[in-house]
Amino acid sequence: MKTCLIVDDSKVIRMVARKILQELEFATEEAADGQEALNACLAKMPEAVLLDWNMPVMDGIEFLRALRQTPGGDKPVVVFCTTENDLDHIQEAMIAGANEYIMKPFDSDIIQAKFQQVGLI
Template identity: 60%
Template sequence: MKNCLIVDDSKVIRKVARHILETMEFNVSEAADGQEALDHCNDNTPDVILLDWNMPIMSGMDFLKAYRAAAASSAKVIFCTTENGIGHIQAAIAAGADEYVMKPFDRETLEAKLQIVGCI
């Protein structure tokens, strides 16, 4: 089974994403902000990270930069956010994101993105 870390300050989004991922046979962990996600990644190595952009304590972009600077940053990162400007997408990819999906997303969209990054 593959491991996925959902990083989002919205409990509702985490719940929806967890449900979708568990139906795709993923083991799912959650973090409510970027710092919690970094702490999790220091102890566990997820295969894929679903990452929100706007969060308290540490934003998704700050998390991504810190995570990619770490030695063990092998997880695929998919930004899941309402930020849809081309500048945001380019910045996310430049910082090390592997894919980008807009909220709200559904199972088909998430499944397609996971296939693109090679996680299913």
């Protein structure tokens, strides 16, 4: 079973994403900020990361840059899932190593389509 780390400071968003991803047959882990997410990745690298941008402690873009610098950190497919929808943010995320970008609010169809596009399902 593939694993997906859900990184968002909103417990509600994590819960909704977890339900959708488990229906898509992913094992899920959760982190409330980028530092928790980085620690989780260092312990066991997931196949996918669903990543928010705006979080306390370490935001999503800082996490992504740190992840891509760690051994094996080039492997996970990273899908940003955020309210930041301007071109500058999207370009910054893609340059930093994001594989895809989803706008909030999202639903099951959107996540399924993006995960299919990047070859996760």
